[in-house]
Each structure stands twice: as C-alpha cells, then as structure tokens.
Amino acid sequence: MLLASLVDLSRLQFALTAMFHWIFVPLTIGLGFIIAIMETYYVRTGNEFWKRTTKFWMKIFAVNFAIGVATGIILEFQFGTNWSNYSWFVGDIFGAPLAIEGILAFFMETTFFAIMFFGWNKVSKKAHLLSTWLVAFGTALSALWILVANAWMQYPIGMEFNPDTARNEMVDFWAVATSPVALNKFIHTITNAYVLGSVVVIGISSWYLLQKREEEFSRRSIKIAAIFGLISLVVLIWSGDGSGYQVSQKQPMKLAAMEGLYRSSNGTPLVAFGILNPKKNVSAMVDDSIGYELEKPYIFNISIPQGLSLLANRKFDSFVPGIEDILKGGYTYTDVNGEQQVALSVEEKIVRGKSAIAALALYNKAKEAGDDEGKEIARKQLMDNFEHFGYGFIKNPQDIVPNVPLTFYAFRVMVILGGYFILLFLLTIFMERKSLIGKSRWFQYMAITSVPLVYICSQAGWIVAEVGRQPWTIQNLLPVQASVSGVSSSSVLVTIILFFVLFSVLLIAELAILFKVIKKGPGA
Amino acid sequence: MKESLLKRIWFFYYDGFRSMTLGKTLWLIVIIKLFIMFFILKLFFFKNELGVYNTNEEKSRHVIQELTK
Numbered sequence: 001m002l003l004a005s006l007v008d009l010s011r012l013q014f015a016l017t018a019m020f021h022w023i024f025v026p027l028t029i030g031l032g033f034i035i036a037i038m039e040t041y042y043v044r045t046g047n048e049f050w051k052r053t054t055k056f057w058m059k060i061f062a063v064n065f066a067i068g069v070a071t072g073i074i075l076e077f078q079f080g081t082n083w084s085n086y087s088w089f090v091g092d093i094f095g096a097p098l099a100i101e102g103i104l105a106f107f108m109e110t111t112f113f114a115i116m117f118f119g120w121n122k123v124s125k126k127a128h129l130l131s132t133w134l135v136a137f138g139t140a141l142s143a144l145w146i147l148v149a150n151a152w153m154q155y156p157i158g159m160e161f162n163p164d165t166a167r168n169e170m171v172d173f174w175a176v177a178t179s180p181v182a183l184n185k186f187i188h189t190i191t192n193a194y195v196l197g198s199v200v201v202i203g204i205s206s207w208y209l210l211q212k213r214e215e216e217f218s219r220r221s222i223k224i225a226a227i228f229g230l231i232s233l234v235v236l237i238w239s240g241d242g243s244g245y246q247v248s249q250k251q252p253m254k255l256a257a258m259e260g261l262y263r264s265s266n267g268t269p270l271v272a273f274g275i276l277n278p279k280k281n282v283s284a285m286v287d288d289s290i291g292y293e294l295e296k297p298y299i300f301n302i303s304i305p306q307g308l309s310l311l312a313n314r315k316f317d318s319f320v321p322g323i324e325d326i327l328k329g330g331y332t333y334t335d336v337n338g339e340q341q342v343a344l345s346v347e348e349k350i351v352r353g354k355s356a357i358a359a360l361a362l363y364n365k366a367k368e369a370g371d372d373e374g375k376e377i378a379r380k381q382l383m384d385n386f387e388h389f390g391y392g393f394i395k396n397p398q399d400i401v402p403n404v405p406l407t408f409y410a411f412r413v414m415v416i417l418g419g420y421f422i423l424l425f426l427l428t429i430f431m432e433r434k435s436l437i438g439k440s441r442w443f444q445y446m447a448i449t450s451v452p453l454v455y456i457c458s459q460a461g462w463i464v465a466e467v468g469r470q471p472w473t474i475q476n477l478l479p480v481q482a483s484v485s486g487v488s489s490s491s492v493l494v495t496i497i498l499f500f501v502l503f504s505v506l507l508i509a510e511l512a513i514l515f516k517v518i519k520k521g522p523g524a
Numbered sequence: 525m526k527e528s529l530l531k532r533i534w535f536f537y538y539d540g541f542r543s544m545t546l547g548k549t550l551w552l553i554v555i556i557k558l559f560i561m562f563f564i565l566k567l568f569f570f571k572n573e574l575g576v577y578n579t580n581e582e583k584s585r586h587v588i589q590e591l592t593k
Contacts, residue, residue: 119536506553
C-alpha cells in the first residue's frame with residue numbers, strides 16, 4: 001500500500017512536471033518556424049513592416065522561452081531521485097541522445113539566439129535570417145533527441161542487457177535513433193507544435209482585430225499562420241496514422257485502451273465517438289458477480305466499420321486484440337520480424353518474467369561464487385526470457401491494463417480537437433481571402449477561444465501516449481513499481497506541492513508578461 | 525586580428541545585454557528560477573539516490589538487489 005502510494009505520487013510528480021514543461025516547448029518550436037517565415041519575407045522584400053512583425057512575435061517567443069527554459073531539467077532531477085532503479089536500468093541509452101540535446105541546445109542558445117535577439121543592426125540581414133532559421137530548426141532537433149529517448153521506452157531496441165551491471169547497453173545507435181516509433185513520434189510532436197504556434201498567432205492577432213487595432217499586422221500574421229498551420233496539420237494527421245500503426249504493432253494494450261476495446265473479432269470498428277460503460281472494466285472481469293459478461297463496453301458509440309483493423313494492420317478484415325484477448329493470449333499476430341506468432345497469455349509472460357528475474361539473481365550468485373558454468377546457465381535463462389523481464393514484477397494480469405477511461409477520452413479529445421483545427425484553418429484562409437476576418441466578431445472570438453483548446457489538444461496527446469503505456473516505464477521490461485527509488489512518500493508529496501507553487505508562479509508570470517507585451521502591441 | 529574578433533564578440537554580447545528592456549525582466553526570472561531549481565530543489569529535495577554508492581559496482585549490486593528481492 002505504501003509502495004502503491006509512492007509509485008502513484010512519483011507518477012503524479014513526473015506527470016505534473018512533464019505537462020508543465022510541455023506548455024512552453026510547443027510554442028517555442030512552433031513560433032520559431034513562423035518567425036523565420038516572417039523574417040524571410042522581410043529579407044526578400046525589404047519591407048520594414050515585416051521586420052516590425054517579426055520583432056513582435058520574437059518578443060512573444062522570448063517570454064515563452066525564458067519562462068519555459070530549463071523546466072525540463074526538473075525531470076532529470078526526478079530520474080535520479082524518484083526513479084533511480086529505472087535510471088540505472090536504462091543505462092547509456094538515454095546518455096547519448098540527451099548529451100546531444102544538451103550540447104546542441106547550449107551552442108544554439110548561446111550563439112544563434114544571441115544573434116537573433118542582439119544582432120538586428122550588427123550582422124547582415126542574411127546572417128540574421130540564417131540565425132533565425134537555425135534557431136527554428138535547432139529547437140526541433142533538440143526535441144528530436146528527447147523524443148528518441150522517449151520512443152526507446154515505448155519500443156526498446158538497439159541494446160543488450162548486461163547482467164553484470166543490470167544496465168542496458170546500446171549496441172546500435174542508429175536502431176535507437178531511427179526507430180519507426182521515434183520517427184513517427186518526432187514528426188507528430190513537431191507538427192503538433194507548429195499547429196499550436198499557428199493557433200496562438202491566429203488567436204493573438206484576432207484579439208487585435210477585436211480591439212480594432214493593428215489590422216494589417218494581424219491579417220498578414222493570420223494568413224501566414226493559417227497556411228502554415230494547415231500544412232502542418234496535414235502532416236500531423238499522416239504521422240498520427242503512422243503512430244497509430246506503430247502503437248498497434250508494439251503496444252497493443254495501449255491501442256485497446258485508446259479504443260475501450262475489451263473483446264475483439266476480425267474487422268474491428270474504430271470508435272469515432274463514444275461513452276464508455278463504467279461498469280465494464282477489468283476489475284469486474286475478475287469478479288463475475290458483477291455480471292461482466294453482460295456489460296457492453298460502451299453506453300453509446302458511433303463507429304467506423306473495420307476502421308481500427310485498417311489503422312492497426314492496414315487490412316480491413318484483420319484482427320485487432322482487445323484487452324481481454326491480450327490478457328488471455330492465444331490469438332495469432334505478426335511480430336516485428338514479420339513472423340506469425342501465437343500471443344502468450346499475460347500469466348505465461350509473468351512466469352517467464354519471474355524466470356528472467358530469478359536468473360539474474362542466480363547469475364550474480366554464481367558470479368560471486370566464481371561458478372562460470374552456473375553463470376552461463378543463468379545467463380541463457382535470463383536472455384531467453386528477457387523480453388518478458390518486466391512481467392516478473394506484475395502481481396495480477398489485470399495490472400498491465402492502463403487507465404482505460406483516461407486514455408480513451410484523451411484520445412477522443414485530441415482527435416476531435418484536431419478535426420476542429422482543420423475547420424479553423426480552412427475557415428481562416430477562406431475568411432482572409434474574402435476579407436471578412438476584420439469584420440467577423442464571431443470568428444475573432446472563435447480564434448481567441450481556440451488558443452486554450454490547442455493546449456488541451458496537445459496535452460491530451462501526451463496523456464494518450466504516456467497513460468496508455470502504463471504500467472511500463474520501459475515497455476515489457478520494467479514497470480513503474482520496479483522503477484521507483486526507496487524514497488519516502490511524504491518527501492515526494494512535499495516536492496509535488498513545491499512544484500505546484502513554483503509552476504503556478506511561473507505560469508502567472510508568463511501570462512502577466514505576455515498580456516503586457518500583447519497589450520502594448522507590435523507598434524511599441 | 526584574433527583579439528579584435530574576441531573584442532567584437534565581447535561587445536556584441538555586452539551591448540546586447542545593456543540594450544535589453546523586456547529581456548532584463550526575463551533574465552531575472554530565468555536566474556531566480558535556476559537558483560530555486562539548483563540551489564533549493566536539487567540541493568535539498570533531489571539528491572541522487574544512487575549517489576551514496578562510490579563505485580559503479582556498488583550501484584549495480586544495489587539495483588540488482590532491488591530488482592531481484
């Protein structure tokens with residue numbers, strides 16, 4: 001019970017920090033690119049209007065960057081303190097990507113940021129523009145390495161477990177850096193940031209239009225943001241489809257939770273909209289007296305026939321396992337090597353995981369005793385079962401099921417809002433072409449309201465990705481309960497409160513400064 | 525020539541920082557934030573749990589014990 005509360009508090013603390021960090025990062029990435037486009041107009045046309053426009057959005061960029069910078073470092077503190085077993089187990093996998101990110105960020109921030117902000121009258125126009133573009137690409141590249149590390153946790157490849165050190169050692173950097181999960185995640189996340197930046201630009205510009213100020217500035221900013229946002233959104237949807245496919249192949253339980261899918265058959269439909277039946281859950285499955293079998297998974301749903309099968313396997317009539325199917329096993333699937341396999345039940349995986357853990361203990365006992373033969377036997381047992389290592393820490397099969405309602409609804413919030421932003425961008429381009437933007441107050445209110453919505457959409461995406469993969473910190477290899485350190489729950493609680501206060505103050509400071517800058521306007 | 529380049533870089537940053545307006549407030553926030561993070565949170569609340577062990581062998585042994593207990 002104490003461990004459960006420690007695990008939950010450590011997760012809450014990490015989630016709070018990560019979500020706060022993610023308030024700032026997408027705007028930095030998204031706005032960086034939009035600023036670079038605007039400055040390109042300035043350099044190409046020589047029109048001072050574009051310089052003024054670029055400089056204003058740079059101010060917004062600077063405020064957001066200053067408040068958000070280094071908030072991610074707190075996550076690294078938490079790795080060492082709250083998740084020390086995990087940090088050690090991860091080995092050097094995180095080291096390389098995070099070192100690249102750190103070096104890149106340092107050099108970029110000290111050099112090109114400085115030129116971007118200090119260099120307007122000190123370097124040539126083209127050198128300044130180059131710096132702005134390098135900042136735009138640099139922020140995206142910086143995110144790449146963090147996302148590579150995150151993707152490895154969702155799909156661990158390119159490493160070998162060393163039983164002498166209990167660490168995973170990277171044996172193939174390129175397999176880690178170019179894993180299909182990492183590439184999809186990178187494109188999906190970056191385009192999400194571009195969409196967010198675009199909506200923020202449209203929202204702030206619409207506020208000026210509502211105030212009947214800065215009309216030319218606002219209209220031109222809106223035009224660039226809407227076109228850039230729409231293009232980004234198309235790529236975002238394409239990469240979302242790719243991410244869905246990767247999830248289905250590598251994390252089928254996450255996909256089942258995203259869909260609220262308990263029992264499946266061939267030609268599985270995709271739930272476009274639905275309300276889950278709260279009585280249908282895996283706890284009820286264990287306790288038959290509740291009548292689990294009779295309960296339908298949804299109170300209401302609108303589904304696309306065979307949609308999930310198409311998304312998951314690229315075949316209309318294919319089988320997509322539900323939560324019960326995954327727990328019970330026995331269905332046929334194609335593994336990452338393209339070979340047909342029969343899925344093991346989670347109970348069987350738990351047996352194999354326990355065998356791997358026992359082998360790790362035996363290996364180290366044999367090592368201490370100088371028993372080379374014993375070591376080899378234990379090593380073989382460990383390696384034969386290592387892909388299920390994490391299951392050895394699982395007490396009940398149902399424990400591998402993530403929070404279904406949270407994953408299900410977060411996914412729908414993300415997708416529905418994504419659909420809304422397509423309409424917003426199309427409507428914005430149409431209204432701009434017809435010169436209606438300055439006159440339509442309803443559109444201006446809609447654009448302003450879209451700003452909080454795009455943040456909700458972005459956060460919902462991360463909730464799907466991270467809640468959906470629970471209980472794993474490293475998919476199939478290490479669950480959260482084996483990842484935490486032996487710190488006290490009360491100290492974790494204290495830091496959660498401290499973070500909450502610190503983050504709230506920072507957020508209030510950002511909003512206060514942003515509103516002040518926006519109120520002054522580009523003319524200031 | 526080398527000295528001149530270094531001087532130019534120095535004055536580039538020096539003039540840049542001196543001419544900041546909004547930037548001064550932002551730098552103040554960054555410095556306060558970094559102070560809180562590194563001198564309060566890291567120092568008092570986020571010690572490295574494996575830092576009590578001096579060698580990697582000891583750290584490995586501890587984690588193996590944790591994983592296999």
